[in-house]
Amino acid sequence: MVFNGLSAFPITPADEAGRVDTEALGRLLERLVAAGVDSIGLLGSTGTYAFLTREERRRAIDAAAECVEGRVPLIVGVGALRTDQACDLARDAEAGGASGLLLAPVSYNKLLDEEVYQQFLAVTEASRLPLCIYDNPGTTNFSFGIDLVARLTQRPSIAAIKMPLPANGDFAGHLAAVRARVEPGFALGFSGDWGMGDAMLAGSDVFFSVLAGTIPGPILALVRAAQSGDAARVRELEGQLAPLFALCKELTSLRVVYTMVDLLGLTTARPPRPILPLPAEAQRRVAEAVNRIHA
Amino acid sequence: MVFNGLSAFPITPADEAGRVDTEALGRLLERLVAAGVDSIGLLGSTGTYAFLTREERRRAIDAAAECVEGRVPLIVGVGALRTDQACDLARDAEAGGASGLLLAPVSYNKLLDEEVYQQFLAVTEASRLPLCIYDNPGTTNFSFGIDLVARLTQRPSIAAIKMPLPANGDFAGHLAAVRARVEPGFALGFSGDWGMGDAMLAGSDVFFSVLAGTIPGPILALVRAAQSGDAARVRELEGQLAPLFALCKELTSLRVVYTMVDLLGLTTARPPRPILPLPAEAQRRVAEAVNRIHA
Structure with missing residues (x-):
């Protein structure tokens, strides 16, 4: 089952023009494979899929498939404003060797339930890969009600x-x-890293983690402790991660992990503009929080 | 002054693959010129700019400039997820003969004030055309505070x-x-057609109207009455338009005008999927509301 356990969502390093740095992406993915995450969420929100062209998204998939070599399932985000684009991206993901799709109803105009339903139907007709519904009202302005799900x-x-x-x-x-x-x-899963311990202890099948895309080791330890029902160990690990969780909540996980990959010497790639790197003071706080984990 | 009086926002007729039907666009624009609107808002939200490629947006601009021949100023929407794209689109609009730009901080991740400020700065460096800030929290998930403005x-x-x-x-x-x-x-202006009379009577400089893109005559009459301070005439005209205003509020202006252009025999173009044409019952109600205006 591709949607299970810990799914780690790395950034997609790219230059100012949106050209993916496949070498740096490979470095990030190798860490995830080595740590033993259960799946990789390529081109998720953290992977800035919305900012990349179809061609660059395909380059990222091909580079990822080549690097991972089937050792870990690749879940690929295929959301797009247009339904025909989402279908093309789903076909590309399947052709590129993905094991699963992640689809958010990306929108400009607020969408209706029937419109989202028809889009999902179209994508399942374009590719038979198992698909994960991506309910992220903060970015799509659409909430999945239980009837639609x-x-x-x-x-x-x-x-x-x-x-x-x-x-x-x-x-x-x-x-x-x-x-x-x-x-x-x-399979039921959540995202929002600060809720990881509670979600997995409560029996969530999978957790979709931003931080796991950059520091897979400590996050995997937390998820494994929760999966074995060891609440005391979960709380202990959460204690170490608490400052980082707080910063993700305050500054957004995306902006925090871009600072982290730089701090860890993995890539100096910046987020796609208009998104800006964190100001120096916030970067200093991220560095402190990261040091606390390694201590 | 390009941002003044009534600015009419037509749809951009396109096929299922997102190819603009420049002939149908010309028909729509010719009506606006003939009616005497003060400006045309090409590739606004109603013009589904977010769903069209740079190439198709440029084709629409070129076709519009050729059709309008300088008789009415063209305001062109240049919003895009990436700042470099917005800059390219601003250059294209200027090269294509636009008189002004309309820029919304299109987003996937919720943007910060400084990020939006820097994006607007970049676009004003890419083109010297007068620019209108497009504050549309419903589509961008960003609200302009007065300090940023x-x-x-x-x-x-x-x-x-x-x-x-x-x-x-x-x-x-x-x-x-x-x-x-x-x-x-x-210049200060509003959109949301049902507020047009109140906005113009209160001294708004400009009104950005969706309905004016499809039925410019009745909307222009309302705006001219308001500009001359004739509140009684404004209320009378609002009475005729009330059912249509109510449907725009209920069903969204975008979905309503796609039904209207079809009813009026202007084009059978459909909105870009995932957006669907209105269901038959809603279309019937739009037809009734349109008939009431012509009565």
């Missing part, structure tokens, strides 16, 4: 959902409510 | 703002509050 899970290839953390913090209740409406075997 | 208006080419309707309905208060902070001569 239940309807989508009737398509055999729609196999998982990546959800935002429940606002009320009730992971067990949220998981039970969704499980009651979806097909058996449909 | 005041800072932007210090750039000589940033000449206007297109604002959402004030939530509390206090147009005069909102206009006064913004005027107190911006450079003299900076």
